Amino acid sequence: MTSQNNFDAIVIGAGIVGATTSLALTKAGLRVLVLDRGPVAGGTTGAGEGNILVSDKEPGPELELALMSRDLWFELGDDVGDSFELEAKGGVVVSRGDDTALRDFAKRQQSAGVNAQLVDGNELRKLEPHLAPGMNSGAFYPQDSQCQPMLAAAQILKRVRERGGIVKTGTMVTKFVIVSNRVKGVETSEGIFNAPTIVNAAGTWAGEISKLAGSFLPIAPRKGFILVTAPMPQIINHKVYDSDYVANVASGEADLQTSTVVEGTRSGTILIGASRERVGFDGSMNIDVLRRLAAQATSLFPILRDVQLLRAYRGFRPYAPDHLPVIGEDSLIAGLWHSAGHEGAGIGLAPGSARLLTEQITGRSSFMDASPFSPRRFQGGSA
Amino acid sequence: MKRPEKSLAFTFNGVRIEAIEGQTIAAALLASEINVLRKTRLKNEPRSIFCGIGICWDCVVTVNGVTNQRSCLIEVVEGMVVSS
Amino acid sequence: MIAIVGAGPAGLSAAVAAAKLGQQVILIDSSPRLGGQYWRHLPSNWGVGRPPYFAKAQELFDEVLSNPLITRFSNAHVWQAEKKAEQFNLYVVRNGVEEIVKAEKVILATGAYDRALPFPGWDLPGVMTAGAAQSMLKSHGVLVGKKFVIAGTGPFLLPVATGLAAAGAEVVGLYEANNPLRWILNLHGLILNPSKIREGIYFLKKLRSLGIKVHYGKEIQSAVSDGVLVDGKKIECDTVAIGSGFVPELSLAGILGAKLKVGADGTVVVDVDQNQQTSIPGLYAAGESTGIGGSSLAVLEGEIAGSTRKGKRLARWRAQVFATGLQRVYPVSNKWQSALTPQTILCRCEEVSLADIHGAIDELGAQDGRSAKLFTRAGMGLCQGRVCGRNVSEIVACHLSRDLTAEERINTAQRPLAAPISLGELGDGLEKNF
Numbered sequence: 099m100t101s102q103n104n105f106d107a108i109v110i111g112a113g114i115v116g117a118t119t120s121l122a123l124t125k126a127g128l129r130v131l132v133l134d135r136g137p138v139a140g141g142t143t144g145a146g147e148g149n150i151l152v153s154d155k156e157p158g159p160e161l162e163l164a165l166m167s168r169d170l171w172f173e174l175g176d177d178v179g180d181s182f183e184l185e186a187k188g189g190v191v192v193s194r195g196d197d198t199a200l201r202d203f204a205k206r207q208q209s210a211g212v213n214a215q216l217v218d219g220n221e222l223r224k225l226e227p228h229l230a231p232g233m234n235s236g237a238f239y240p241q242d243s244q245c246q247p248m249l250a251a252a253q254i255l256k257r258v259r260e261r262g263g264i265v266k267t268g269t270m271v272t273k274f275v276i277v278s279n280r281v282k283g284v285e286t287s288e289g290i291f292n293a294p295t296i297v298n299a300a301g302t303w304a305g306e307i308s309k310l311a312g313s314f315l316p317i318a319p320r321k322g323f324i325l326v327t328a329p330m331p332q333i334i335n336h337k338v339y340d341s342d343y344v345a346n347v348a349s350g351e352a353d354l355q356t357s358t359v360v361e362g363t364r365s366g367t368i369l370i371g372a373s374r375e376r377v378g379f380d381g382s383m384n385i386d387v388l389r390r391l392a393a394q395a396t397s398l399f400p401i402l403r404d405v406q407l408l409r410a411y412r413g414f415r416p417y418a419p420d421h422l423p424v425i426g427e428d429s430l431i432a433g434l435w436h437s438a439g440h441e442g443a444g445i446g447l448a449p450g451s452a453r454l455l456t457e458q459i460t461g462r463s464s465f466m467d468a469s470p471f472s473p474r475r476f477q478g479g480s481a
Numbered sequence: 482m483k484r485p486e487k488s489l490a491f492t493f494n495g496v497r498i499e500a501i502e503g504q505t506i507a508a509a510l511l512a513s514e515i516n517v518l519r520k521t522r523l524k525n526e527p528r529s530i531f532c533g534i535g536i537c538w539d540c541v542v543t544v545n546g547v548t549n550q551r552s553c554l555i556e557v558v559e560g561m562v563v564s565s
Numbered sequence: 566m567i568a569i570v571g572a573g574p575a576g577l578s579a580a581v582a583a584a585k586l587g588q589q590v591i592l593i594d595s596s597p598r599l600g601g602q603y604w605r606h607l608p609s610n611w612g613v614g615r616p617p618y619f620a621k622a623q624e625l626f627d628e629v630l631s632n633p634l635i636t637r638f639s640n641a642h643v644w645q646a647e648k649k650a651e652q653f654n655l656y657v658v659r660n661g662v663e664e665i666v667k668a669e670k671v672i673l674a675t676g677a678y679d680r681a682l683p684f685p686g687w688d689l690p691g692v693m694t695a696g697a698a699q700s701m702l703k704s705h706g707v708l709v710g711k712k713f714v715i716a717g718t719g720p721f722l723l724p725v726a727t728g729l730a731a732a733g734a735e736v737v738g739l740y741e742a743n744n745p746l747r748w749i750l751n752l753h754g755l756i757l758n759p760s761k762i763r764e765g766i767y768f769l770k771k772l773r774s775l776g777i778k779v780h781y782g783k784e785i786q787s788a789v790s791d792g793v794l795v796d797g798k799k800i801e802c803d804t805v806a807i808g809s810g811f812v813p814e815l816s817l818a819g820i821l822g823a824k825l826k827v828g829a830d831g832t833v834v835v836d837v838d839q840n841q842q843t844s845i846p847g848l849y850a851a852g853e854s855t856g857i858g859g860s861s862l863a864v865l866e867g868e869i870a871g872s873t874r875k876g877k878r879l880a881r882w883r884a885q886v887f888a889t890g891l892q893r894v895y896p897v898s899n900k901w902q903s904a905l906t907p908q909t910i911l912c913r914c915e916e917v918s919l920a921d922i923h924g925a926i927d928e929l930g931a932q933d934g935r936s937a938k939l940f941t942r943a944g945m946g947l948c949q950g951r952v953c954g955r956n957v958s959e960i961v962a963c964h965l966s967r968d969l970t971a972e973e974r975i976n977t978a979q980r981p982l983a984a985p986i987s988l989g990e991l992g993d994g995l996e997k998n999f
């Protein structure tokens with residue numbers, strides 16, 4: 099076995115989670131190999147949006163992670179250079195009827211450290227002049243941001259290579275090399291690679307990777323559609339969504355949910371997302387879902403009625419039964435670490451998750467209590 | 482070729498253009514020797530028709546306030562307001 | 566009920582064949598007039614003479630317009646389709662309003678559009694596809710320039726060149742990248758189709774009488790505002806009409822899940838059986854969407870798809886042998902890529918250059934057309950990669966010194982929406998109980 103096949107850590111997955119994790123590990127001084135069966139960002143990272151949100155999260159561990167992660171995104175922006183359309187655009191949540199829930203939610207977030215500003219109808223219209231009439235209350239979240247996630251993953255991995263890491267695309271992990279319940283390496287379509295530390299950042303396919311290693315993770319797909327319009331001059335300034343979006347995000351029901359987030363992008367197209375369905379990996383087009391998204395977007399912004407829909411695409415969010423990501427060491431196989439199951443927030447949570455995992459792998463103290471994310475919650479054993 | 486009368490008129494960027502009934506916006510503009518239909522979004526380069534059959538979207542204009550309309554497909558209607 | 570999408574030669578003959586068997590037909594086409602891409606014509610009040618193919622076209626037009634079993638939907642774009650419980654639902658935006666067409670049998674006759682290969686200056690006004698120059702003339706009586714250069718490959722350039730010259734344009738040269746002497750190696754294609762030999766001779770005579778010089782084995786290197794460069798020499802002209810074969814329009818076939826396949830020349834087409842049926846029962850395809858073979862083959866395929874009659878199979882076979890000959894005599898090799906400079910725009914919509922694509926491969930790890938698109942936006946614009954998709958994926962493969970896989974080629978031919986729809990119309994569909 100040649101030394102060029104030996105690494106300090108192997109990261110499986112070149113999506114946003116694998117990319118940020120490998121950069122954090124590289125910066126911690128490890129020699130890292132990143133493997134992906136497809137190209138960079140060919141999984142869910144290439145099939146979602148790039149919202150970096152704090153506004154949609156209940157106070158709790160995920161919000162704590164999101165707040166750290168959001169700041170780390172801007173550090174990454176400085177490190178990698180502004181090459182992935184990172185922008186602190188701000189989010190606007192509007193309420194159509196009784197705004198008690200929206201106000202309560204914003205107040206609880208404020209006490210958890212979120213910058214949430216309650217606004218009235220006039221202020222709303224100053225933020226978004228094209229909003230439909232009749233929306234008289236809302237909240238403004240200046241911390242909400244966005245990036246172009248495919249470019250972000252690619253630029254971050256470019257930085258990893260510049261710092262000595264290796265990125266191998268088109269390389270499928272087929273088997274683990276395990277000796278007395280400890281990982282030694284992986285077998286792939288391109289040969290065997292060895293490392294004492296292996297990170298499972300395979301997103302929606304993280305359950306399969308765990309199985310390959312003889313362990314278990316309950317990660318399942320949750321389908322989502324996004325509408326893309328023809329490019330136009332900027333008419334929408336922030337990411338704008340309905341207050342019932344948050345209820346949807348947190349829900350575990352299988353049947354279809356749609357609640358719209360409307361946002362303009364730097365390229366001029368407007369993105370309208372997203373639906374949530376648990377239908378396995380069924381990729382077929384659901385015309386009704388597209389209609390619901392369009393109807394909700396045009397009811398927020400009537401000016402969008404004449405805008406042409408160009409494309410709709412879909413992706414499969416990786417989700418765990420309790421809707422929290424899985425970040426930490428496997429409880430059955432030593433040396434196997436997971437960072438997966440980020441559901442609809444993997445872009446936003448990626449740099450924070452990378453830092454949290456790297457701190458655990460290198461034995462440093464963590465910036466937050468990592469136990470709510472531990473894989474042990476599904477694998478039996480105590481956190 | 483015997484040409485029927487130009488019986489319709491519309492405006493393009495404020496200028497009055499005449500057209501024969503049944504002609505598309507692009508055809509009427511090219512017949513009036515207006516070759517540049519728009520400037521590109523990113524590099525401000527001039528564009529004209531390219532595929533002529535609604536595939537390439539190079540010839541898009543704003544018609545009566547609606548953006549991104551393919552001028553090679555839409556027939557002229559009296560009084561239409563068209564702009565780059 | 567039979568629904569036919571596309572009213573070109575294939576769709577028209579399918580409609581007539583089906584109606585003759587007493588079936589109800591809906592014939593849907595996005596343009597206001599019948600005829601598709603080739604059977605274009607000026608309205609009768611222009612009083613112009615009819616082209617030679619017109620007899621067949623007129624016969625089908627008359628039948629379609631007079632047969633009460635045939636309903637016409639014009640200005641109607643099928644944007645989406647699905648098959649539910651043995652029935653097809655086609656979602657059609659007609660004159661801006663969405664409606665549904667339900668049918669037990671669907672025939673896709675969606676045709677093809679010119680393939681345009683990029684070169685420096687191909688994005689200047691005055692450079693356009695041969696089809697654009699031809700359709701402006703044939704449907705609108707507009708000569709888009711005074712002094713033309715015609716370039717690319719394939720016999721379809723001949724009617725374009727002669728048509729423009731006959732209408733009064735100066736055609737300073739026709740640059741054909743291939744050499745028709747290659748027909749010698751594909752003689753059976755001609756021998757089985759003597760009408761094609763007659764057509765060829767007709768066009769050669771016509772070129773001579775119109776004074777059009779044909780240069781074989783030559784390609785345009787670049788275009789500037791007042792001319793093109795060929796072999797380092799500038800040829801003055803105000804308009805350049807280009808075409809290197811055709812790209813079949815397969816969006817609906819892909820949306821409905823029909824099996825697509827890659828032809829010998831890399832063109833993606835719908836896979837059909839003897840009856841023109843696709844891999845989806847009840848879904849048929851005819852015309853250029855099943856392979857590029859000219860309007861006479863399209864008419865035969867339409868007739869078979871519309872009637873599932875066996876009588877025309879031999880004639881179709883003969884025309885298919887000719888179509889295969891076309892692929893062999895007029896191939897598009899990767900040579901066109903050598904004309905590109907780093908600044909040449911490949912994706913006209915999003916203005917993505919060759920250098921951008923190379924950067925995505927060399928620096929960001931793009932491995933295929935899809936990842937090159939995600940990193941550069943090539944193919945994400947208004948045309949959704951219809952113009953650049955195939956070219957970009959060939960450039961990526963070439964840069965990585967590999968061949969394109971069939972799967973990659975098929976991916977570039979698929980798109981989730983067959984036509985755009987406004988968000989307002991789309992949302993209103995919720996209340997229409999389709």
Ligand SMILES: Cc1cc2nc3c(=O)[nH]c(=O)nc-3n(C[C@H](O)[C@H](O)[C@H](O)COP(=O)(O)OP(=O)(O)OC[C@H]3O[C@@H](n4cnc5c(N)ncnc54)[C@H](O)[C@@H]3O)c2cc1C
Pocket residue numbers: 110111112113114115116133134135136137138139140141142143144145146147148149150151269270271272299300301302303307321322323324371372412413414415416437438439440441442443444445446447
């Ligand atoms: C419609 C939609 C909208 C979304 N919007 C947002 C948003 O606005 N903001 C946000 O934060 N998040 C959003 N998300 C969620 C976000 O996209 C995901 O959480 C995130 O991309 C997950 O990243 P990942 O790196 O874990 O997974 P992926 O990007 O899927 O990466 C996993 C990689 O593992 C590779 N892999 C799998 N198996 C193997 C194997 N055996 N060998 C080698 N490699 C393998 C795959 O090829 C893949 O590239 C959205 C998702 C969807 C579907």
Ligand SMILES: Cc1cc2nc3c(=O)[nH]c(=O)nc-3n(C[C@H](O)[C@H](O)[C@H](O)COP(=O)(O)OP(=O)(O)OC[C@H]3O[C@@H](n4cnc5c(N)ncnc54)[C@H](O)[C@@H]3O)c2cc1C
Pocket residue numbers: 570571572573574575576593594595596600601602603604641642643644674675676677678679695696697699720721722724725814817851852853854858859860861863983984
């Ligand atoms: C420049 C040029 C020159 C040519 N010269 C010759 C020649 O000399 N001899 C010859 O034999 N052939 C020639 N052809 C080829 C000729 O165009 C084809 O053989 C013929 O038109 C194919 O017929 P079709 O019915 O398959 O498709 P088409 O004629 O292309 O018709 C397809 C129709 O489907 C419609 N359509 C597509 N998608 C949708 C949708 N989603 N909803 C609604 N409608 C839709 C299109 O608008 C179009 O009207 C030429 C073509 C071109 C472009």
